[in-house]
Amino acid sequence: MDYGLKPLGREKLWLWLMLVPTIIGLAFGTIGSLLATLGLSFFDWDLINPPTWAGTENYAALFENKNYIEAFMNTLKFSALYVPGVVIISLLLAVLLNRKIRGVGIFRTIYFLPTVTSAVATALVWNMIYGKETGILNFMLETLGFAPICWLCTNNAMMSVVIVNIWGAIGEGMIIFLAGLTAIPRDYYEASSLDGANDFQQFFRITLPLVTPSIFFQTLMSAINAFQAYDYIYMLTRRGQGDSSVPVAVYSIYRNAFHFFRMGDASAQAIQLALLVAVFMAIMFWWERNYVVYE
Amino acid sequence: MSRSFYKTILDITAYAFLMIGALTMIIPFIWMISVSLRLPAEQFSRSIIPSPITFQNYFDLFEDLPNNAFLYLTYNSFKLSILAVVGQVLTCAMAAFVFAIVKFKGRDFLFALLVATLMIPPQVSLIPNFIIFKYLGLIGTQWPLILPAFWGGAFGTFLLRQYFLTIPRDLVDAARMDGASLFDIFWRVYMPLAKPAVAALSIFVFKDAWNDLLHPLVYLPTDMQKTTLTVGLAFFQQQLQAGGKFTVLMAGAFLSIVPLLIIFFIAQKQFIEGIALSGVKR
Numbered sequence: 185m186d187y188g189l190k191p192l193g194r195e196k197l198w199l200w201l202m203l204v205p206t207i208i209g210l211a212f213g214t215i216g217s218l219l220a221t222l223g224l225s226f227f228d229w230d231l232i233n234p235p236t237w238a239g240t241e242n243y244a245a246l247f248e249n250k251n252y253i254e255a256f257m258n259t260l261k262f263s264a265l266y267v268p269g270v271v272i273i274s275l276l277l278a279v280l281l282n283r284k285i286r287g288v289g290i291f292r293t294i295y296f297l298p299t300v301t302s303a304v305a306t307a308l309v310w311n312m313i314y315g316k317e318t319g320i321l322n323f324m325l326e327t328l329g330f331a332p333i334c335w336l337c338t339n340n341a342m343m344s345v346v347i348v349n350i351w352g353a354i355g356e357g358m359i360i361f362l363a364g365l366t367a368i369p370r371d372y373y374e375a376s377s378l379d380g381a382n383d384f385q386q387f388f389r390i391t392l393p394l395v396t397p398s399i400f401f402q403t404l405m406s407a408i409n410a411f412q413a414y415d416y417i418y419m420l421t422r423r424g425q426g427d428s429s430v431p432v433a434v435y436s437i438y439r440n441a442f443h444f445f446r447m448g449d450a451s452a453q454a455i456q457l458a459l460l461v462a463v464f465m466a467i468m469f470w471w472e473r474n475y476v477v478y479e
Numbered sequence: 480m481s482r483s484f485y486k487t488i489l490d491i492t493a494y495a496f497l498m499i500g501a502l503t504m505i506i507p508f509i510w511m512i513s514v515s516l517r518l519p520a521e522q523f524s525r526s527i528i529p530s531p532i533t534f535q536n537y538f539d540l541f542e543d544l545p546n547n548a549f550l551y552l553t554y555n556s557f558k559l560s561i562l563a564v565v566g567q568v569l570t571c572a573m574a575a576f577v578f579a580i581v582k583f584k585g586r587d588f589l590f591a592l593l594v595a596t597l598m599i600p601p602q603v604s605l606i607p608n609f610i611i612f613k614y615l616g617l618i619g620t621q622w623p624l625i626l627p628a629f630w631g632g633a634f635g636t637f638l639l640r641q642y643f644l645t646i647p648r649d650l651v652d653a654a655r656m657d658g659a660s661l662f663d664i665f666w667r668v669y670m671p672l673a674k675p676a677v678a679a680l681s682i683f684v685f686k687d688a689w690n691d692l693l694h695p696l697v698y699l700p701t702d703m704q705k706t707t708l709t710v711g712l713a714f715f716q717q718q719l720q721a722g723g724k725f726t727v728l729m730a731g732a733f734l735s736i737v738p739l740l741i742i743f744f745i746a747q748k749q750f751i752e753g754i755a756l757s758g759v760k761r
Contacts, residue, residue: 202574202576202665205573206593208630208631209570212607214633217603220606281497291501298504298507301508302739305511305735305736308712309514309732312514320525323525351504383489414693419713437606442697454600454605457600
């Protein structure tokens with residue numbers, strides 16, 4: 185590209201001075217630390233004794249480490265439930281809110297509230313709502329004649345945690361889809377109405393194809409959030425010893441690095457998480473090239 | 480006739496879904512406030528309106544938690560979030576200006592590199608950063624939370640650059656004619672014009688810093704005078720629940736979200752436009 189202002193004389197110095205923070209960030213915060221984590225994953229290091237070379241041992245150990253396999257599988261399971269949940273619910277919400285009905289502003293505000301407030305604070309009240317004997321959710325179930333559910337017991341904790349995470353994320357998804365929906369030209373709908381198309385035909389023939397860029401973006405962002413989900417899981421499933429009833433990959437990285445000081449293992453796990461993100465993105469961009477419609 | 484009837488049915492169905500959804504979204508907040516206004520003996524009551532209504536839990540929060548813990552936690556959260564906003568706005572704006580306006584060798588490569596880092600999960604940086612801060616002797620201080628805010632970031636730089644690109648180029652030429660330097664153009668021309676984008680970025684950064692749990696958990700000691708509200712609440716959760724004081728816990732949870740609720744109600748437009756912008760422009 186060929187735009188821009190030419191720096192004059194000493195301004196070249198200014199130019200680089202203005203970039204110094206960003207370059208430090210790249211060196212220490214992102215690219216540098218990705219390389220450092222990759223390097224660390226080939227060593228054993230407890231931060232006390234000098235690091236020793238471990239080769240690919242840390243990676244081989246991952247496949248025998250039951251706790252880690254459980255955590256990694258939990259991350260996949262969580263993502264498989266969470267991503268479609270967020271995408272479908274927030275798309276439906278956006279379509280409903282796009283119907284030019286009264287009170288759209290109020291609905292939008294209410295749906296957006298959990299996106300603004302901290303997961304820690306809202307998890308505290310969800311913890312009460314999910315209470316087995318004392319929670320209002322079981323009270324409602326019993327009033328309707330169903331048996332109470334132990335929401336945060338090991339069997340159900342995954343489902344309960346996914347529900348809260350979806351609850352916390354649909355506000356943002358709704359905004360992304362509303363932006364995508366309002367970008368669709370009105371005359372498409374008017375023209376198809378004249379041709380006798382009903383609402384459902386319009387949804388599947390016009391709305392859905394034209395909103396694929398937003399679906400693509402929201403799926404990508406939800407998946408990245410899912411791979412990194414931590415706050416609600418920490419708050420809702422933490423047990424006495426600091427472990428969790430639904431340990432996920434990030435939980436495992438955190439525990440290994442900062443509780444057990446196994447930097448090599450934790451780094452190998454972090455690299456595997458980064459690989460998961462990279463592979464997923466590659467699949468998504470392949471999908472984008474073949475199925476996403478840009479006008 | 481039948482067509483408008485059919486439309487009405489669809490509208491009613493849409494309303495019904497939206498109402499049920501809205502209730503699901505807001506009930507946890509209502510419940511939080513409701514429990515925080517109850518006597519401890521009533522904490523598990525099923526009625527939404529507490530009887531009697533008491534504000535005692537809010538006083539207990541300040542009086543019962545040892546050593547003014549709640550005041551310190553609030554102060555720390557404000558301090559760290561404001562510093563994060565200052566750091567991110569300054570450093571991202573400088574980089575965004577350079578990437579948007581100035582012509583120099585390596586610009587496009589550097590910018591592409593920066594945007595690519597959006598894909599690196601933050602957990603990957605956590606381990607090496609912890610080690611660096613450990614060797615600098617900064618673990619247990621607030622510096623590991625402050626310094627990274629001052630080293631720019633892909634999201635903020637991208638957001639501000641998009642905005643800078645919409646500012647008419649004639650202004651730069653005019654300022655040049657008047658002999659303004661590069662930094663003058665940035666500080667006197669571009670920053671004042673970029674207020675909406677700066678506001679949107681500030682809100683996002685404040686929200687993320689205020690709500691952050693992982694980083695304070697890793698870097699700060701569980702010392703209520705040094706850590707943040709999120710870590711403090713997670714810590715008091717165990718203590719207060721064991722002591723049967725859900726009411727005080729909910730008062731703390733509610734107070735901790737009040738600043739963001741205020742910002743949200745004042746700046747809802749920037750908030751929502753910022754999110755929409757990040758989705759559409761990418």
